[in-house]
Amino acid sequence: MDKPVNNRAWFLVLPVLVLVAFSAVIPLMTVVNYSVQDTFGNNQFFWNGLGWFQEVLDSDRIRAALGRQILFSAIILAIEIPLGIFVALNMPKRGFWASVVLVLMALPLLIPWNVVGTIWQVFGRVDIGLLGHTLAAMGFDYNYVNDPVDAWATIVVMDVWHWTSLVALLCYAGLQSIPDAYYQAARIDQASRWAVFRHIELPKMSGVLLIAVLLRFMDSFMIYTEPFVLTGGGPGNATTFLSIDLVKTAIGQFDLGPAAAFSLIYFLVILLISWVFYTVMTAQKDAP
Amino acid sequence: MARITLDALAHSYLPAPRGEDDFALKPMTMTWQDGGAYALLGSSGCGKTTLLNIISGLLVPSRGRVLFGDRDVTTLPTAARNIAQVFQFPVVYDTMTVRDNLAFPLKNRGMPAARIAARVAEVAAMIGMADALDRRARGLTADAKQKISLGRGMVRQDVNAILFDEPLTVIDPHMKWELRTQLKSLHRQFGHTMIYVTHDQTEALTFADQVVVMSEGRVVQAGTPQALFDRPEHTFVGYFIGSPGMNLLDAEVRGDRALIAGAQVALPGDHGLPQGRVQIGIRPEFVTPAEGGRGEEGGGLPFRLERVEDVGHHRILRGRVGDQPLTMLLPEDHALPAGIDRAVPATAHLHVYADDWRVPPVAGERAD
Structure with a gap:
């Protein structure tokens, strides 16, 4: 079929371009702008080339944070995906209890991040927290403030508590469609x-599972609020994840250049890993 | 293989059924002979699928028993019954190849690999998918998938029965005919008991030796296609089998005479004085049109012609007797009289119905 060519049709995509420009492109470009310049204040900027990128990539501190971040996401996915599937398989399929369970499962998802952090911060305290006190009373040497392993365990359990129901609900929807x-x-x-x-x-679940894996990966890779409220990145730097480190650099020290370079690399890493997940998980589907 | 007996079977989806209306399947007792080709015919929602699922063990009936041979299998799970079932919509294991799909029921039963391979090759040839065995089932067309489902149903040779739940719904017309023929020849070859659920009378009549007609959770008649056509035991059978369906006219019956719209017709025997809603049934094939005064034996029924439809090798005449509709089916070459105003039914093919059930003549009838 012959389609008429009319270049004025481009005007029809203009609103989208404007919208995307303001919501994504322009903010991102300011970050790009900062990442290649240095400043000594007074709004005077100097060209710095790829210097900040070099610095970020060479930084042991950031590399350690990246390592922690990857480990954290790996643990989260390894626990939440199988657990979510398991929960979904065992949820009642129909009837009164199906509704009750759905509401219960949705509850953790409705709680704001910083409240979740606060809840677990109190819950885990050895002096007054139910969890911390009980563990201490049972003779466990548990203290998430001093012990890196305990801090990690608490953050992982908190995240599992907060987000497994998302995976379970997605899988449940997939199962219901069979x-x-x-x-x-x-x-x-x-x-x-x-x-x-x-x-x-x-x-039959593979479609929703892909969404679940991507969402949980991206969210866990960008986690900030809960560990910030719970441990503040400590003890030491034990739970300083990438975003916590980034905020310290950008807002704590106001190092805009390194922070901007850091942000861009952070963004690219998330994009890359998401792409890998997507490609691997859809490869099987397209096979003949 | 075994004879299948349904003993006082009834089923309700409600936990505590009260009236008869609560039952999806009204109480019934019937036997499916070993090696028979049965069709279960009825309109949607009449309980066909419920009955099928009870036989295959996917449902446990609320009342009554299911016997395979002399063994009570009422509460046995599907796996223990050795039954194959093909569903209305294709069920294939997407991630497996066509070969693995066909082999799956055999593998699960621990058959040696060499025998599986031989059997799969046979079935693949039968359903015409021998050259697609290594393809993944995902991405095949709906009718290819349904052929795989059919193949999976037929791959086991030792099954007690193969149940088909409207298996050709998604298949295109040409393939439908071919697959039906294949099922039929398969039945001749292996002699499995086959129960074929459908709402399509052509499918039922061509596939089955015995057709079981269901209506509103009840078996209204079971018999050969010919018997269903010649002697419908229930008005539903008369109306559902045959195209167009049987004419049913409200009438008054006295002995061997019936009074319809003021005209009298002779009946094939003495029917006494039936009570309830009395109707006369006659198939459109056995009514002929006539001009005034020329009809014999009371001159037939007063008839007002409304429409003539040409359907290829037949003509359908539609009109009214009094205020009741009547259709006639005539061969294409049958000359139409000029001023049709009578409809003459053939006496031997008249049936009397009281409250939808057939009333046999008092003196009994000859078996034909």
């Missing part, structure tokens, strides 16, 4: 429980 005939056919084919999961439930 017609009964599939389960009936599996019973007739004498498929084992594992085969039903492997060949029916998992493939």
